[in-house]
Amino acid sequence: MPFNPQAVLIVAAILFVLGLVGVLTRKNIIFILVSVEIMLNAAGLAFVAAGARWGQPDGQVMFLFILAMAASEVSVGLALVMQTHRQHKTLDVQELRELRDKTEEYSSI
Amino acid sequence: MNNLLALIPALPLAGFLILSLTGRHLPKSIIAGIGAGSVSAAALITIFIGMQFLQSPPTGNAYTQTLWQWMQTENFSAGIDLRMDALTLVFVFIITFVGALIHIYSTAFMRHDRDYARFFASMNLFVCSMLLLVMADNLVLMYLGWEGVGLCSFLLIGFWYETPANVAAANKAFYITRIGDTAMAIGLFLLFRELGTLNIPEIMTQAPAHFQPGASNVTWIALLLLAGGMGKSAQLPLQTWLPDAMAGPSPVSALIHAATMVTAGVYLIARMHVVFQLSPVAMAATAAIGAITLFVAGCSAMAQTDIKRILAYSTISQIGYMFLALGVGAWSAGIFHFFTHAFFKALLFLAAGAVIESLHHEHNIFRMGGLKDRMPVVFWTFLAGAAALAALPLISAGFYSKDQILWYAWSAQNGNPMLWLVAIAGALITAFYTTRLMIVVFWGDMKTHIGERPGKAMTIPLMILAVLSIVAGFIEWPHNLVHLSLFSDLVQRYLPETLLQEGHPPEIIFQLVAAAVTLLGVYAGYVLYYKNTSILEQWKASPAMLSLRNFFYKGWGFDDLYDTVFVRPFYFLTRINKSDVFDLLNKGIATTSQRLNEWFSFSQNGSLRWYVVGVLIGIIFVLGLQIWG
Amino acid sequence: MNVLFYLSSAIAIAATIMVITRYKPIHALLYLVVSFMAVAMIFLSLGAPFVAVLEIILYAGAIIVLMIFVVMMLNLGSETAQQEKEWLLPKVWLGPSILSLVLLGEIIYLLLRSGTGNASFIFIDSKKVALSLYGEYIIAVELTGFLLMAGIVGAAHIGKHKKKHLHRFLQEEEVSTKIEVRSTKPEDEKQTKPVAYKP
Numbered sequence: 021m022p023f024n025p026q027a028v029l030i031v032a033a034i035l036f037v038l039g040l041v042g043v044l045t046r047k048n049i050i051f052i053l054v055s056v057e058i059m060l061n062a063a064g065l066a067f068v069a070a071g072a073r074w075g076q077p078d079g080q081v082m083f084l085f086i087l088a089m090a091a092s093e094v095s096v097g098l099a100l101v102m103q104t105h106r107q108h109k110t111l112d113v114q115e116l117r118e119l120r121d122k123t124e125e126y127s128s129i
Numbered sequence: 130m131n132n133l134l135a136l137i138p139a140l141p142l143a144g145f146l147i148l149s150l151t152g153r154h155l156p157k158s159i160i161a162g163i164g165a166g167s168v169s170a171a172a173l174i175t176i177f178i179g180m181q182f183l184q185s186p187p188t189g190n191a192y193t194q195t196l197w198q199w200m201q202t203e204n205f206s207a208g209i210d211l212r213m214d215a216l217t218l219v220f221v222f223i224i225t226f227v228g229a230l231i232h233i234y235s236t237a238f239m240r241h242d243r244d245y246a247r248f249f250a251s252m253n254l255f256v257c258s259m260l261l262l263v264m265a266d267n268l269v270l271m272y273l274g275w276e277g278v279g280l281c282s283f284l285l286i287g288f289w290y291e292t293p294a295n296v297a298a299a300n301k302a303f304y305i306t307r308i309g310d311t312a313m314a315i316g317l318f319l320l321f322r323e324l325g326t327l328n329i330p331e332i333m334t335q336a337p338a339h340f341q342p343g344a345s346n347v348t349w350i351a352l353l354l355l356a357g358g359m360g361k362s363a364q365l366p367l368q369t370w371l372p373d374a375m376a377g378p379s380p381v382s383a384l385i386h387a388a389t390m391v392t393a394g395v396y397l398i399a400r401m402h403v404v405f406q407l408s409p410v411a412m413a414a415t416a417a418i419g420a421i422t423l424f425v426a427g428c429s430a431m432a433q434t435d436i437k438r439i440l441a442y443s444t445i446s447q448i449g450y451m452f453l454a455l456g457v458g459a460w461s462a463g464i465f466h467f468f469t470h471a472f473f474k475a476l477l478f479l480a481a482g483a484v485i486e487s488l489h490h491e492h493n494i495f496r497m498g499g500l501k502d503r504m505p506v507v508f509w510t511f512l513a514g515a516a517a518l519a520a521l522p523l524i525s526a527g528f529y530s531k532d533q534i535l536w537y538a539w540s541a542q543n544g545n546p547m548l549w550l551v552a553i554a555g556a557l558i559t560a561f562y563t564t565r566l567m568i569v570v571f572w573g574d575m576k577t578h579i580g581e582r583p584g585k586a587m588t589i590p591l592m593i594l595a596v597l598s599i600v601a602g603f604i605e606w607p608h609n610l611v612h613l614s615l616f617s618d619l620v621q622r623y624l625p626e627t628l629l630q631e632g633h634p635p636e637i638i639f640q641l642v643a644a645a646v647t648l649l650g651v652y653a654g655y656v657l658y659y660k661n662t663s664i665l666e667q668w669k670a671s672p673a674m675l676s677l678r679n680f681f682y683k684g685w686g687f688d689d690l691y692d693t694v695f696v697r698p699f700y701f702l703t704r705i706n707k708s709d710v711f712d713l714l715n716k717g718i719a720t721t722s723q724r725l726n727e728w729f730s731f732s733q734n735g736s737l738r739w740y741v742v743g744v745l746i747g748i749i750f751v752l753g754l755q756i757w758g
Numbered sequence: 759m760n761v762l763f764y765l766s767s768a769i770a771i772a773a774t775i776m777v778i779t780r781y782k783p784i785h786a787l788l789y790l791v792v793s794f795m796a797v798a799m800i801f802l803s804l805g806a807p808f809v810a811v812l813e814i815i816l817y818a819g820a821i822i823v824l825m826i827f828v829v830m831m832l833n834l835g836s837e838t839a840q841q842e843k844e845w846l847l848p849k850v851w852l853g854p855s856i857l858s859l860v861l862l863g864e865i866i867y868l869l870l871r872s873g874t875g876n877a878s879f880i881f882i883d884s885k886k887v888a889l890s891l892y893g894e895y896i897i898a899v900e901l902t903g904f905l906l907m908a909g910i911v912g913a914a915h916i917g918k919h920k921k922k923h924l925h926r927f928l929q930e931e932e933v934s935t936k937i938e939v940r941s942t943k944p945e946d947e948k949q950t951k952p953v954a955y956k957p
Binding site for chain 1: 763764767770771774775777778783786787790793794797800801804805806808809812813816817820821824825828829831832834838841842845846850851854855857858859861862865866869870880882886887889890891895898902905906908909910912913914916917919
Binding site for chain 1: 736738741742745
């Protein structure tokens with residue numbers, strides 16, 4: 021059967037960029053997590069396509085590792101989301117800026 | 130025998146280390162024991178080695194000892210190598226023997242001082258550095274000693290650092306000798322470029338083959354080395370630091386600024402005599418500088434009122450005699466004058482220190498007076514030293530050495546009547562101001578009450594030095610009187626023989642003239658300051674004489690001259706460059722980093738999306754490189 | 759094959775666009791399930807049935823369910839949807855979207871430039887994958903196990919419900935000051951003495 025790897029990779033790229041747009045435009049942490057999942061999935065798709073192109077199982081093995089990583093990332097990430105919601109009463113990432121540079125505040129002391 | 134060599138500088142070094150590390154906690158008696166004991170032990174070893182050296186001369190007329198390699202590159206090596214030949218022996222003997230006497234004197238002189246340990250640590254370090262200077266086998270090690278004595282001189286001039294004037298004097302000494310030191314360093318670089326070695330015996334053998342006599346390169350080297358000697362030995366035009374250096378304690382003046390360090394220039398020229406002989410210009414310059422210096426400094430000494438400044442100017446003047454002797458080619462005469470001068474000038478400074486201390490730190494000689502019967506030991510020893518300084522015929526060491534120089538100034542190979550004339554005028558002046566000093570201090574009415582009298586630890590070194598000031602000259606007699614020339618026989622194992630011109634007048638005439646001039650100077654001093662003081666009063670009334678006296682008092686106005694030529698233009702430059710141009714560069718770097726920090730800290734705003742945009746732009750850039758790169 | 763691939767690709771892209779533009783989290787998650795299923799179809803069309811099944815079980819099953827649970831726990835209802843509406847303004851999404859499109863253009867350009875045309879299709883069954891996974895990748899599998907363990911422990915620790923969030927050093931300080939205050943009272947001494955601080 022004929023098969024065009026470029027088309028698959030372009031689909032993977034489109035899915036990846038859509039995930040990226042989601043990360044960039046949404047402020048809600050839940051949506052950001054969802055978008056990260058989309059990006060990971062797109063990367064897995066690219067791996068599988070490459071494996072199919074060369075007839076090797078390695079692409080699928082890599083997809084399995086990505087899957088495992090996504091699972092643990094999501095579990096930890098959701099725990100953090102719950103904790104954030106509990107302490108800050110918000111899910112807006114723009115509100116969570118404790119790690120910014122505070123030079124002005126220190127110099128004013 | 131060779132193994133003992135390293136002990137000579139090592140003992141004072143050990144003393145320095147012990148005193149500087151633990152001196153704070155030691156009682157004064159132990160500090161004195163370590164300080165004076167280390168130098169005395171070095172003196173004993175020196176005498177032992179010297180006896181061996183005289184009885185059975187070693188091969189090559191030198192003991193050598195290689196301690197270890199100091200630095201080694203492809204075509205240059207310098208070691209910590211010690212070398213003891215005839216010239217070194219004379220210097221080491223003076224440094225350790227006179228140094229030991231001065232240390233013993235200091236144990237009593239400094240007994241009330243708070244920083245007893247610091248004083249002896251500095252003195253021991255000085256003795257060690259000076260020994261390294263004269264015992265070094267290569268010029269790099271010698272330069273180490275050379276800078277070491279400069280450092281110790283600085284430390285000891287500013288010993289009583291609570292007084293700002295003392296600190297200023299220490300700084301002045303350091304800066305001015307630095308000019309000479311820099312010139313000397315350049316001279317050493319040139320020498321290395323020409324010969325490819327700085328080992329002294331190698332230079333001695335290679336230089337005559339490598340250089341054309343009178344060539345410009347060897348002349349430059351010799352002149353630069355001479356400039357180094359001028360700075361250290363306070364010769365014109367770098368002499369202005371020595372009178373101010375009297376701010377240090379009297380034993381320091383005796384050891385560093387009379388007997389040893391200031392004669393380092395003499396040592397350098399004698400050590401490098403091969404280079405100097407190849408350059409007639411440098412020889413003539415040495416002689417001329419010596420002659421001018423001895424006259425200028427002698428005139429200044431006549432007008433001083435501070436007892437130590439008189440002696441300081443006389444030191445400059447006497448070193449001028451040594452330079453004159455070296456310049457005319459009378460090598461052994463110059464070293465012989467160093468030998469006798471070390472005894473009598475150290476004696477004069479120590480005796481002056483005893484007087485100053487007894488009179489509650491009074492320095493002005495016109496507030497002394499009448500000490501002849503009240504301090505007999507100091508009087509008689511001071512008299513012996515003064516006689517040697519004035520070169521009283523036959524009974525003083527100074528006569529034998531200075532008479533030689535006067536004779537050679539005319540009749541040696543490079544000598545000429547002009548030099549002799551200046552030297553004989555200097556001899557007259559020397560006799561005059563020495564008589565003035567003696568009469569004003571020891572005769573007349575007592576003007577200041579005597580406090581504490583000097584103890585035994587101070588008077589015994591004085592007496593030893595007084596005896597040596599008289600008898601040290603007897604080892605070298607004028608050729609026409611007694612055929613005894615032990616000293617020149619010794620030093621001529623290293624230094625060349627003094628060559629005489631054809632058709633010079635007979636020596637006896639010079640001796641008679643020199644003796645007559647000395648006696649004339651003494652008589653003039655006697656008349657003016659003792660017998661008929663009204664002449665002096667008349668002079669004081671005339672404005673011309675008074676301005677001349679002020680001119681001499683200020684040391685021929687050299688300080689004012691340098692102030693006008695160097696210091697004021699420098700101040701002017703600093704004033705117009707008040708907001709330092711070069712600082713702007715440094716400040717610019719600081720300001721730029723601060724601005725950048727402010728700008729970039731804006732980017733660290735804690736916003737996750739902002740960071741992701743940064744990553745995204747980075748990826749776009751990298752992929753763009755792939756596309757268009 | 760080709761029709762299946764293009765169809766499922768279109769569905770995946772469309773569903774993903776819906777995911778990132780929804781206001782209600784639960785709607786977005788349901789569209790995400792659709793997207794994952796479409797991707798699973800792509801896997802099938804690429805001759806990778808094993809990962810297609812895993813995609814559905816793990817992604818569309820486990821992970822999405824986890825997220826839906828959280829959404830339910832946090833009670834993100836219409837209130838959140840209203841807030842999302844306020845947040846998702848053109849001035850917020852226009853700039854990043856253009857930048858992302860530039861990136862997409864670059865990627866597609868690079869892919870097409872280095873294209874090799876059609877390739878033959880090779881079916882890879884789960885046996886091959888399993889042999890590879892437990893053969894040459896065995897170390898990586900072990901490490902993945904560690905990662906999952908760390909994920910579980912981390913999630914359990916972070917998700918624990920704590921009343922006050924204080925660093926342990928600060929907690930210790932607080933407790934020790936309390937003990938000091940108490941020890942000033944003589945009658946409480948007997949009780950406070952054996953009490954040691956337990957974090």
